[in-house]
Amino acid sequence: MRPDHDDSPAGLRRRTLLLSLLAGGCAPDTPVLQGGWVGTHPERGHRLRGPLPAADGPLRKAGVLIVGAGIAGLGCARALAQRGIDDIALLDLEDQAGGNSRGHQLAGSPCPLGAHYLPLPGEEAREVSELLHELGLARSRLGRTEWDERQLCHSPQERLFIDGEWHEGLLPPADDAATREQYRRFADLVAQAQREAGFAMPTRRARWTAAHAALDAQPFSTWLDRAGLHSVRLRWYLDYCCRDDFGADAAGVSAWAGLHYFASRHGFHAPGDETAEREPVLTWPEGNGWLSARMAEPLRERIHLGRSVLRVAEGRHGIDLLAWNEAADAPERWQARAVVLATPLFIAARLLAAPPEALRRATAQLSHAPWLTANLLLSEPLLTRPGAPPAWDNVRYGTRALGYVDARHQSLDPTPRPPLLTAYLALPTARRAELLNQPWQHWAGVVSDELAQTHPDLPAKLVRADLCRFGHAMSIPTPGLRSSAALTALSEARGRIVFAHADLAGYSVFEEAYTAGVTAAARLSL
Structure with a gap:
C-alpha cells in the first residue's frame, strides 16, 4: 500500500462507507459496483472449531480416501490411478477442485483465483515434467524438450512502474x-x-x-x-x-x-x-486453474466436493472419517483402508484423533500468509502511461502489493473487449481477521486505491470486482523451518495415513505440492 494510505480504524470505516455507497448507487448517475466474495468458504473450514456432530447416516467406503483436492491431492490420485488403484475418493470442502490453483469466470472470460503461472520445470522436477508431457504441453524430440509456444507467456511479459513511467522487467x-x-x-x-x-x-x-x-x-x-x-x-x-x-x-x-x-x-x-x-513461464487466462481442471477431469467421478472433513480416526480394521456434506447439510461417514491428508498440516493436526508427535511439532513451527485475489472488470481500456506497453504482469515500485496480471493477455481472440485484471495482495498475518471480517466492498476499495497509484482512471472504470480470500494461503519459510526434523519425518512417513502438501517443503509452489502428492502415493500401506 502507498505510504499515505490511512489504515487507521477511522480510515478503514470511511473507505468502507464510500465503497458501500458506490455499491448501493448513492446517486442516480453513480454506477453500481457489482461483485462479491467468490471461490472460498471460510465458514466451512471453521466447522473444525465447533463440537463434532453425531456420526450418523449411511456408511460409504473407499480403498483410499484423499482429504483435499488441491494440487497435492490431485497429484496423489493421479499417481494411484496410474498404478491401477481405482478405488479412490477425494473429499474437498470447496465446490471446485484445485486448491490455490483454481480458475474463475467473469463476464464470460476465464481468470485466476490463485496461482497464475508455472515456470518451466528443471531436471529435478521430473514428476512435474512428466505431467506436462502427459497434458500435451511438452514433447521430447531428439533428446530435447519442446514446449507448446501457445502456452508460454506472450510478450511483453513483465513491466515495473518507477520514476513516473513503465520499464520493461x-x-x-x-x-x-x-x-x-x-x-x-x-x-x-x-x-x-x-x-x-x-x-x-x-x-x-x-x-x-x-x-x-x-x-x-x-x-x-x-x-x-x-x-x-x-x-x-x-x-x-x-x-x-x-x-x-x-x-x-x-x-x-x-x-x-x-x-x-x-x-x-x-x-x-x-x-x-x-x-x-528471461525465465520462460507457462500461463493461461485462468492461471494454474487450467492445470488443475485437466488434472481433475479424469477423476471427476471420484471427487466429492462440498465435503468438510471433521475427524479422521485409525481403527483396527480401517480408518473412519467423519465429514459434513455442505449441500445436504448433514454428516457423512466414510471408511477406508488408507488415508492421504493432502491438507495444510495444521488442518491435518485438527482432523486426526491421535496426531503423531512430528505433526504436533511441525504445526507449532508453521505460519501461513493470508492472501487476496481480486478480479476486476473494467468498462473501457485504461489510459496509456509513459514507457513500456501493457504487459502480462504489472507491478508498481515501492508498493507492498504484488501488482496485477492481465487475464486476457494470453487470449487469441482478437475481438476488442474491456480489460479484465487480476490483482494480488499478500497480507501480513496480523490482517487475517480483517480479511475474514471486513465486507468485500472494503477490500475492493483497498485494491482500487492501490491500482489508482498507476492508473488514476481505474476507479471510475471499475464495473465489477470478484474477490477471493485465502486465510491461510501459503506456508511462510521462516528461519529454521526448512531444517525442521518434524517436516522431514512427515515427508518420509509410511503407513495407512500419510501426508501430502506443500507445507512439507515449508513454502507453497506448484512443484512442491504436486511432487508431495505423487511421492505420498508411493508411501501408502495398502
Missing part, C-alpha cells in the same frame, strides 16, 4: 553505479550458492548440508545486511520476490528461502549480463 533500473555494483554482487553470491551449496526444486532433491542449515537459521534480511547489500532498489525487489513466492518480506523468511528463490531456478542476472534470459 520487474528489476528496478539501476540509477547509479553503486546500485549496479550491488546488483552484480548479489548475482555473484547467488551463483556461488548454486555452486557450493546446491539448490533444487523440489527442495528435497538437493542434499541438505551444514551450509544450508546456516542459511536457514537467519533471516534473509540479516544475510543481506552482512553481505553489505543495502541498495534500496535491490532490497525492494527482493522483498517483492519473497512476498510473491512466500507471503512475507526478506525479514520474515530465511536466507535459505531467499536464495532458493533464485538458485533453484535460473539464478539472478544483473542488468547488462549478456547471458541473461
Whole structure:
C-alpha cells in the first residue's frame, strides 16, 4: 500500500462507507459496483472449531480416501490411478477442485483465483515434467524438450512502474553505479550458492548440508545486511520476490528461502549480463486453474466436493472419517483402508484423533500468509502511461502489493473487449481477521486505491470486482523451518495415513505440492 494510505480504524470505516455507497448507487448517475466474495468458504473450514456432530447416516467406503483436492491431492490420485488403484475418493470442502490453483469466470472470460503461472520445470522436477508431457504441453524430440509456444507467456511479459513511467522487467533500473555494483554482487553470491551449496526444486532433491542449515537459521534480511547489500532498489525487489513466492518480506523468511528463490531456478542476472534470459513461464487466462481442471477431469467421478472433513480416526480394521456434506447439510461417514491428508498440516493436526508427535511439532513451527485475489472488470481500456506497453504482469515500485496480471493477455481472440485484471495482495498475518471480517466492498476499495497509484482512471472504470480470500494461503519459510526434523519425518512417513502438501517443503509452489502428492502415493500401506 502507498505510504499515505490511512489504515487507521477511522480510515478503514470511511473507505468502507464510500465503497458501500458506490455499491448501493448513492446517486442516480453513480454506477453500481457489482461483485462479491467468490471461490472460498471460510465458514466451512471453521466447522473444525465447533463440537463434532453425531456420526450418523449411511456408511460409504473407499480403498483410499484423499482429504483435499488441491494440487497435492490431485497429484496423489493421479499417481494411484496410474498404478491401477481405482478405488479412490477425494473429499474437498470447496465446490471446485484445485486448491490455490483454481480458475474463475467473469463476464464470460476465464481468470485466476490463485496461482497464475508455472515456470518451466528443471531436471529435478521430473514428476512435474512428466505431467506436462502427459497434458500435451511438452514433447521430447531428439533428446530435447519442446514446449507448446501457445502456452508460454506472450510478450511483453513483465513491466515495473518507477520514476513516473513503465520499464520493461520487474528489476528496478539501476540509477547509479553503486546500485549496479550491488546488483552484480548479489548475482555473484547467488551463483556461488548454486555452486557450493546446491539448490533444487523440489527442495528435497538437493542434499541438505551444514551450509544450508546456516542459511536457514537467519533471516534473509540479516544475510543481506552482512553481505553489505543495502541498495534500496535491490532490497525492494527482493522483498517483492519473497512476498510473491512466500507471503512475507526478506525479514520474515530465511536466507535459505531467499536464495532458493533464485538458485533453484535460473539464478539472478544483473542488468547488462549478456547471458541473461528471461525465465520462460507457462500461463493461461485462468492461471494454474487450467492445470488443475485437466488434472481433475479424469477423476471427476471420484471427487466429492462440498465435503468438510471433521475427524479422521485409525481403527483396527480401517480408518473412519467423519465429514459434513455442505449441500445436504448433514454428516457423512466414510471408511477406508488408507488415508492421504493432502491438507495444510495444521488442518491435518485438527482432523486426526491421535496426531503423531512430528505433526504436533511441525504445526507449532508453521505460519501461513493470508492472501487476496481480486478480479476486476473494467468498462473501457485504461489510459496509456509513459514507457513500456501493457504487459502480462504489472507491478508498481515501492508498493507492498504484488501488482496485477492481465487475464486476457494470453487470449487469441482478437475481438476488442474491456480489460479484465487480476490483482494480488499478500497480507501480513496480523490482517487475517480483517480479511475474514471486513465486507468485500472494503477490500475492493483497498485494491482500487492501490491500482489508482498507476492508473488514476481505474476507479471510475471499475464495473465489477470478484474477490477471493485465502486465510491461510501459503506456508511462510521462516528461519529454521526448512531444517525442521518434524517436516522431514512427515515427508518420509509410511503407513495407512500419510501426508501430502506443500507445507512439507515449508513454502507453497506448484512443484512442491504436486511432487508431495505423487511421492505420498508411493508411501501408502495398502
